[in-house]
Amino acid sequence: MILRSAPIARALTICLPRASRSFLTGSSTRSNQNRTFDPIRTPNDLHTLTLLSAADNRPLITFWSASWCSTCQAVKPLVTSLIEDEKVGQAEGGLGFAVVELDSPMIGDLGVKYMITSMPTLLAFSRQEAQMETKLIKPNEMKNKEFLREWLLSEAKRGGRAGGSGGSLLGSLFGGQH
Structure with missing residues (x-):
């Protein structure tokens, strides 16, 4: 996707984290590389x-x-190592990754909105929908490298399509894959 409107491109450049600014100048073909973003400190982030x-049709791991x-x-x-160094999920289309800093003074009630009841929590988003049914909250599972690798692969295979709250019907109606 190439943005042709200079005012829109400038506005997005101002509000997007540094790692995502390449989105504005990239080609129209999607790169399947994993992307790590600056920490999330506000609901708007x-x-x-x-x-x-x-x-980008890429799941976001938070x-x-x-x-x-x-x-x-x-x-x-x-x-971080699995996503950045081992590139888990890249072959399946890539993952986005960001840390949500719940102790940021500007975070508001974001933790309540997504039912974050313990830390750490791993929550994937697909097509802007929180994938609550696959949320990880058990630290022993997150510390198990192979379990974590399989979870990340599963989320990457979702490919940003047909999240748990729907999306497949519209994708089917308009020729999308699911």
Whole structure:
């Protein structure tokens, strides 16, 4: 997707995290590389990244954390390594990844909205829909590298299509895959 309107492109450049700005100048073909975004500190940050991921037909993996959470600090490097270093999910179309900083003063009630009841939590978004049925909340599962790899692969295979709350009917009506 190439944005042809300069005012729209400028507006998106201002509000998108640094890692996603390449979206504005990229070619019209989708890159299946995994993308790591700046931390989410406001509800608008999450909204922007879910929009970007939906437009890119790429699931967004969110890691809900707080600076004081020692378990979060132990799990985050494992998740990051699988996505960035081992590139888990790239062959399936790629993943977006961002940490949601729940202790950010501007985060508001975002944790309540997505029923984040423990930290860390891994929650995938597909077509802007939170995939509540696959949310991970058990630290022992997140610390198990093979379990985590399989979860990430499963979310990547979803490919941003037909999330748990629907989407397949419209995709079928308009020729989309599901």
